[in-house]
Amino acid sequence: MSAQPQPYYTPEEYLALERAAEYKSEYLDGEIFAMVGTSTQHNVIALNIARRLGNELEDRPCHVYIGDVRVRVAASRLYTYPDVVALCGPQEFADDQKDTLLNPSLIVEVLSPSTEGYDRGEKFAHYWRLPSLTDYVLVAQDRVRVEHFQRQGDGWFVTAFTSLDETLLLPSLGTDLPLAAVYKNVDFPLSPRRSRGGGPFNARPLPAPTPAGFGPRRGPDG
């Protein structure tokens, strides 16, 4: 089998494919990435956040979307489906189909081990270029931890919340987000210590120590 040439799609080709497709894909600078399904935990958290924001903002000219509204970052040639998106005021869309939002002010991503590096790194670097974006919120699903990136000039003010008593303030939307609401009906693994994904992906945990003391740690002859 010969190596496949790297496919390259224009944004227009992606959008045409995407609007006819039965499943969602994201697009970044010529490449199309099919989206994977998420855990029920992921879904519950995203729904909790969208429901809370939706309830709080329902009497104002605000919009809250979950999972299915495409956001375009023109400067990066990125099309993506954030877990939760919100804004107050007039919406701007890419075209008359009104399915591709240009000006979110809040984006929430629920973290998964396989996408955490991307959500924190490259994807955020792209979102950074959205002038409308004032708040980026990352939500852990294996423990209580919400990180709030609030735009401040050219940078971001970063605050982490780890207690269910805490509340994240969203002045740009004129509302807030209590962690108790974010994690309502979410069960965490009983023993977080046993959960994987704490360390770097390429790291190899060493074998258990022998009962007599410390196990042999080097050399294949042990």
Next chain:
Amino acid sequence: MSAQPQPYYTLEEYLALERAAEYKSEYLDGEIFAMSGASERHNDIVTNIVWQIRSAFRGRPCRVWGNDMRVRVTTAGLYTYPDVVVVCGAREFADDQRDTLLNPTVIFEILSPSTEGYDRGKKFAHYARLPSLTDYVLVAQEEVRVEHFQRQGDSWLLTAFTSLDETLGLASLASDLPLNLIYENVEFSPASPSQ
């Protein structure tokens, strides 16, 4: 083969193992992770940062180390070897062996795809609990991009630098790091597959 029970090491076990070992491992909450080698670019960037900071520190009570100084984050049960660690003022160590620093002022990590989520996520969450730490700096090796987290009370101010004309200012060290020095001699074009 039956499933292996998950190993659990105490901090003391880890330290005893680590001090006798021929290669470095990090420790997080009962688990030990052997460290992998780093690329040429990764090493070049570490060397550049250490050299630049070291030059700026002449005559001042500051130290900078690349790769080999272990840092302890007590409350988190984390021991790590930052790519670059800087301390100004009195140095505090875990014990008389003076090989485990307790009070870093600035930590740099050079990002790799396999560890980016960890460096940005859980590792930083642990580092953030070090009261001494004023600055956390992430340096990309695939592109010109330096992200600077500067402590502000209970939060951090994040700024990014993406041009070789820019300079990362580290007020806590009264020191500047121009990006063209961080990336000096670093080649971004992919290497040819084989010779």
